[in-house]
Amino acid sequence: MxxxxxxxxxxxxxxxxxxxxxxxxxxxxxxxxxxxxxxxxxxxxxxxxxxxxxxxxxxxxxxxxxxxxxxxxLETLQELASHHRNHCKAKIISLTGSNGKTTTKELINAVISKKYKTIATYGNLNNHIGVPLTLLSIKENTEIAIVEMGANHKKEIESLCNIAQPDFGYITNFGKAHLEGFGSIEGVIQGKSELYDYLIAHNKYVFLNADDGIQKEKLAGYTKKMGFSTSNHHYYNITFLGVAPYVSLEVEGVQINTQLVGKYNFPNCCAAILMGKYFNIPLEDIKSAIEGYQPQNNRSQILSKDGFDIVLDAYNANPTSMKAALENFSLMDANQKTIIIGDMFELGNTAAEEHQAIADFAKQLNFDDVHLVGENFFRTKTSFHKFPSFVDLKEYLDKNPLKKGALLIKGSRGMALERILDILK
The missing domain is CATH 3.40.1390.10 (MurE/MurF, N-terminal domain)
Structure with missing residues (x-):
């Protein structure tokens, strides 16, 4: 056939x-x-x-x-996806990065769907199978498809680009994620930048965070681009107003109050706003879309339960996102601040070093109570409470309930730390 x-x-x-x-x-x-x-x-x-x-x-x-x-x-599925992508008239926006891909994808979709018929990657189906399935969900009337691309080794983004053939692209950031596969932060930058390489080679359009020195340098000589910045007036300016605990920002004199916790979500909002401007979506619609978006699936969710104000960020973790989450939580206004953080996976031979660095960083922030969970954190040199497994943590908390107050829960998906919600007293 x-x-x-x-x-x-x-x-x-x-x-x-x-x-x-x-x-x-x-x-x-x-x-x-x-x-x-x-x-x-x-x-x-x-x-x-x-x-x-x-x-x-x-x-x-x-x-x-x-x-x-x-x-x-598998190859047939991928070839069918590319064939269908070329059969349909939809423009493709692809995005990748170490952190924030899924939230950014959802924000972009919320904004652009105000004016266009869109489809977007479901959940985080962003690999060599998920991307073809996303492309095959494009309908005859779809105008724009937002396709998330994940990778844990070099050449993977290149392969996904060849399948999806994006018209536009955006990289959220370069962080210490999947170091086991990429080998180093330099490997991460090279691997994620394969999206830039494809777009430049095919003379396609690039969106960028112009406050990210790596992105700015890599795209210095490229003209088909649009960027956002908090200070560089050669780019579209967006002002960060603060987190209390939700991100608020200002663009063209209009204040936008999000339902997203953490300053690390500010550039995610900026990317969606930038693309909204490019696609001529009215600012009032952009504001409505950003303010109406609520995070799901254990991604920086704010919950209240049994006297606890909880930041639940248990979907994924790497050294970059973990440090950002701890720093943001330290700035929150609360009398009692407790953190429960779990192991970060796929760090290869840097695992011991990176877990120790996070434990040391947490020490500097003077939290009231700290619990480290997982085999890697258990081996760190620290005075914090340490537990080799979730079962050990549960046994401890059954006898020593946490003090009421603000609680940060963060760890890699495999740690499933959202289970803590079931044992709070």
């Missing part, structure tokens, strides 16, 4: 499924493989549950015309 024929089939069956537990009637099932599973073995089950066709890459599983045999299912 040619790609044109497969795409025609897709236009008749526009739902893509890769998990037999989520099969919908008349979908296309792509039998992807993983380290511990072979999707081909589940293809018949997908058809039994209602899939119209199953795309497979092992001939022994083809027992009827409803099985479509290809060379490689």
């Amino acid at each position: 040619t790609m044109e024929e497969l795409h025609a089939l897709f236009l008749e069956h526009t739902t893509i499924c890769t998990d037999t537990r989520k099969i919908t009637e008349n979908c296309l099932f792509f039998a992807l493989k993983g380290p511990n599973f072979n999707g081909n073995a589940f293809a018949q089950e997908a058809l039994n549950k209602g899939a119209a066709y199953a795309i497979i890459d092992e001939v022994e599983f083809k027992t009827s015309d409803r099985f479509i045999l290809c060379k490689d299912v």
